[in-house]
Amino acid sequence: MSKIFVIFGATGKQGGALINFILQDEALSKEFNLRGITRKASKPEAVQLKERGVEVIEADMNDPPSLRPALEGAYAVFAMTNFWDKASAEAEVAQGKAIADVSLTAGVSLMIWSSLPNVTKMSNGELTTVEHFDSKAEVEDYIRSLNFPSSAFFLPGWFMQNFWDNFVPKPKMISEDTVLFPFAWPPDMRMPLIDIGDAGKYLAPALRDPAKYNGAQLVSATAFYSAQEIVDIWSGVSGKNVRLATGDEVEQFITHPLQRDVLRPGPLFLRYGYFGPNGDRDLDWTLAQLDPADKLTTWEEFLVRNGPWDFE
Ligand SMILES: NC(=O)c1ccc[n+]([C@@H]2O[C@H](COP(=O)([O-])OP(=O)(O)OC[C@H]3O[C@@H](n4cnc5c(N)ncnc54)[C@H](OP(=O)(O)O)[C@@H]3O)[C@@H](O)[C@H]2O)c1
Incomplete structure (x- = not known):
């Protein structure tokens, strides 16, 4: 009998990509139901999933009680949260822990969590404000403490889609x-x-052999690209000269305070790297x-697929 695999964020990028991957994989599509x-089964993305x-x-x-029927009978869970929904670390931690608690009670065997590195720990307490990383890491620690029969942690890099x-x-x-x-x-x-559309490819090892990957962190990206490579490749694909902005030039683009830390990189990206000092080793693994x-x-294939590039 097929095992029930519950996927959070099914109507979004990460969960949607995992569903696409499993449905087109001969063995996994037979193994899992x-x-x-979703919060709204009538939305078009959810209707398409049903179809x-x-x-x-x-x-x-x-709403933790609503999670009980959702997780009933589940063998595996892919859990993710959308920090930006509430832009609150406290809310994200509460959501993640609620899914974990209900999953444990439901007897889930394989718990997969979409995590990120703990920046406070990685920086020895120097950087304490990268909340949407730390909150996911806190949930990861919590899930580890619950001792599911098996668990795995998906740590996605910077989405090309961003x-x-x-x-x-x-x-x-x-x-x-x-x-x-x-x-x-x-x-x-x-x-x-x-390319977050590739999410399932990174998770496949843990789905195919949960015991081997029990507790593993799957640091996930096609590769590290320098900022110069990012614009050079975009130039090559678009036929235009795409160039990095200066600190002054970027000011004209900022319409929301949260953009500031992204358009001008903070110390995490500058000094420690997105995945921390062991990022290259962890990604290679x-x-x-x-x-x-x-x-x-x-990145080049992604740009070609999303072209043509008629910039405004
Ligand atoms: N962008 C990046 O480079 C990057 C890198 C690493 C990690 N992340 C993290 O990725 C997360 C966003 O993932 P994504 O881009 O895949 O999301 P997304 O495409 O924006 O979709 C969000 C999904 O979460 C579901 N959701 C949101 N709130 C929910 C709730 N209260 N209850 C049930 N489901 C809920 C939505 O379902 P419904 O709307 O259908 O209910 C939807 O399926 C963020 O936490 C972000 O920090 C992003």
Whole structure:
């Protein structure tokens, strides 16, 4: 009999990508019956999931009793939270812990959590304000303390999709052939880029062999790219001269205080790196676990797929 796999964020990027991956994988699609969680089953993304054979159940992470029927009978859970919904670390921790508690009570065997590094610990207490990383790490620690039969932790890098997310300003034509990339990132600053549509490829090892990957952190990205490489590759694909913004130029793009730390990199990215000092080693380890058939999307392929690039 197929095992029930409950996927939070089913209508969003991470959970949606995991569902796509499992549905197209011959073995995993037979092994699991997918159950997608949403707050609103009538929304188009949820209706489409239903049409593709996914069971859709309404539940709200802010309402723990609603999680009980959602997790009933589940063998595996992919849990994620959307920090930006409330922009509150406290709310994110409460949501994550609620899912973990109810999952444990429901007898879940494989608990997968979308986590991020603990920046306060990584920086020996120097950086204490990267809340949306620390809050996810706090939930990871909590899940570890619950001793599920198996667990795994997905640590995604910087989504390639961020560059045209509504929150982030769009690159802007500033002359006939020059485009300003609205980030004042030093040219040699390196970011781990992930096409979040590839999420399932990184999680596949833990799904195929939960015992082997019990407790593993899957630090996930196609590769580290320097800021200079990011704009150079974009230039190559678009045929325009895409260049990094200066600190002064970036000011014109800032319309929300939260953008400031992203468009101008904070000390985490500058001094420690997105995944911390062991990021290269940890990413190499994850990449070595993946099935070579599950080819990861490069930044260039991602740009080609999302073109043509008619900048405004
Ligand atoms: N962007 C990046 O580079 C990056 C990198 C690492 C980590 N992250 C983290 O990724 C998370 C966002 O993930 P995403 O981009 O995959 O999200 P997304 O595409 O914005 O989708 C959010 C999902 O969360 C669900 N959701 C939100 N609040 C919920 C609630 N109270 N109860 C039940 N479901 C709820 C939504 O479901 P319904 O709306 O259907 O209910 C939706 O499926 C953030 O926490 C962010 O910190 C982002």
